[in-house]
Amino acid sequence: MMEKLRQKKGLQLFFGFLIGICFGFLLQKGGITRYHIIIGQLLLKDFTVVKVMLTAIIVGMTGIYLMQSMNLVKLHAKPGSVGQTVIGGLIFGVGFGVLGYCPGTVTGAAAQGSLDALLGGMVGLLFGAGTFKMFAGNLLKDVLKKGYFGEITLPQLLKINKWIVIIITTAILLCVLYIIEKLGY
Numbered sequence: 001m002m003e004k005l006r007q008k009k010g011l012q013l014f015f016g017f018l019i020g021i022c023f024g025f026l027l028q029k030g031g032i033t034r035y036h037i038i039i040g041q042l043l044l045k046d047f048t049v050v051k052v053m054l055t056a057i058i059v060g061m062t063g064i065y066l067m068q069s070m071n072l073v074k075l076h077a078k079p080g081s082v083g084q085t086v087i088g089g090l091i092f093g094v095g096f097g098v099l100g101y102c103p104g105t106v107t108g109a110a111a112q113g114s115l116d117a118l119l120g121g122m123v124g125l126l127f128g129a130g131t132f133k134m135f136a137g138n139l140l141k142d143v144l145k146k147g148y149f150g151e152i153t154l155p156q157l158l159k160i161n162k163w164i165v166i167i168i169t170t171a172i173l174l175c176v177l178y179i180i181e182k183l184g185y
Contacts, residue, residue: 027104032048032052033105033114034109035116038100038101038102042096051180054176055177057169058169065162065166077151080148081146081148081149082146082147083146095124095125095128098124103125106121
């Protein structure tokens with residue numbers, strides 16, 4: 001069944017569209033498309049964003065590796081480097097700090113009619129991506145290659161079974177979620 005799906009690009013786009021709608025719906029229902037929730041997170045007063053993200057990491061990590069174990073999906077790790085991570089983090093952080101949205105939440109906020117997200121966020125997202133694309137090849141070529149670590153996952157890096165990494169990571173994240181709740185955030 002999965003092979004047939006992989007061969008049908010139109011069906012893949014359709015499923016991608018449905019998943020995108022579900023993702024946006026869940027972001028909106030989780031409250032993280034609201035500006036005041038994002039700012040509350042940045043000010044360390046409202047940890048809704050952290051709760052949603054940590055829960056998504058646990059579910060996504062477990063789900064992807066379960067599907068991989070059942071041969072339903074293949075992991076395609078992208079090559080990376082410290083330079084890419086630092087530059088990407090800086091761009092993401094500046095956009096997040098200035099606007100109060102990340103790419104996913106700005107799209108969800110724009111879809112729910114938030115003008116700041118629609119006018120500032122979507123325009124800024126497209127402008128920033130375009131600007132980076134124009135200059136990344138020439139100005140940052142050397143920086144982006146610094147600390148190259150290739151196509152590797154955390155279990156491969158640590159040379160341990162993926163399920164050990166998943167269990168330990170899940171336990172740590174559940175403890176963090178528990179502590180956040182106990183502290184009243």
